[in-house]
Amino acid sequence: MEKDTQMSSRKIPYAMYSDNWTYSIENYAELLKNHEAVTSNEYIRDVMYEKIFCPKCFTPLTRTPLVESRSRNNVLAYFKHLPSYSHINCMYRANKGEGLNYVNEEEAKEAVDNEQLVVIDSFMKEVPEVKNVDDDEDCYDSLIEDIDGPTTDVSISRHTGEKFSLPSKVTSVRAICRNFSKNLHKGYYLPNSNIALPLSDLLNDVSDIKAEDNDSKLYIGKITRSDHQGKEKRDNNIRMTFLSFKKGGGYADFCIKEEHSLQAKHKINDNSVGRYVIFYGKIEESGVGLCVTDLSYGELSLLPKKYNTIVQKLYDL
Incomplete structure (x- = not known):
């Protein structure tokens, strides 16, 4: 496209x-x-x-x-x-990349209370105790993956150098994918960040990656192939899920290189071609290509199909 x-x-x-x-x-x-x-x-x-x-x-x-x-x-x-x-x-x-700033701490807390600003302390390491019991891969409504995190000093003041103490969340990428169209308009302050941005600005197109990146970021990409590695289908085998990629920087491809068991928890499998996936991680070299690996449960998710049209328009994927 x-x-x-x-x-x-x-x-x-x-x-x-x-x-x-x-x-x-x-x-x-x-x-x-x-x-x-x-x-x-x-x-x-x-x-x-x-x-x-x-x-x-x-x-x-x-x-x-x-x-x-x-x-x-x-x-x-x-x-x-x-x-x-x-x-x-x-x-x-506003111009893309322009941070969301607030006049005072009261205004910022009001944005948090009204769910217009989300301060993320970290992404979940393990599957939360409350899980989605519905087997429909697009049913996210019964899934609760937000836990109250610590109060965090956030640099989102219009006055340079001033920080606000705001409540944070321990959450998951899957929670971001739930109600994705509404979340696109919210401001997110990611771990180790110094700026709050709308989710639509924070999502990086995997196809545009050209090099390794040691800073964790949010990425979105379209699955072109997903293969369970190994002769025997074991949960601890690696699954290579390849995403649409322009072969930038001399690299041949890009894949999510994770255990089959982790990807299976997010219903990523051999039949996921054409679906969109979002992850939060670092970009590493892998043979002739690039990859993301060592993801926790909360750093990966399939996007529900009903948001495909919005993604295609917003990111031209």
């Missing part, structure tokens, strides 16, 4: 379509309750014109171009805010 070269600002991954809601900041709960999430590919001009809204600030959106899938300059269609609402702050008007 060709890359969308159109803008340096954050993309709006989807719009909230409502046939009967009118913009009102006092009544956005009604929009949250009754809307349909549509990507720019799913937008129908005759049906949705003047009826789509930003999933973050709730102001009206438009689509450019309104009908065609690409502009005259061959730019993929995308959503954008209306100029008449430019006075309302929104993270989707």
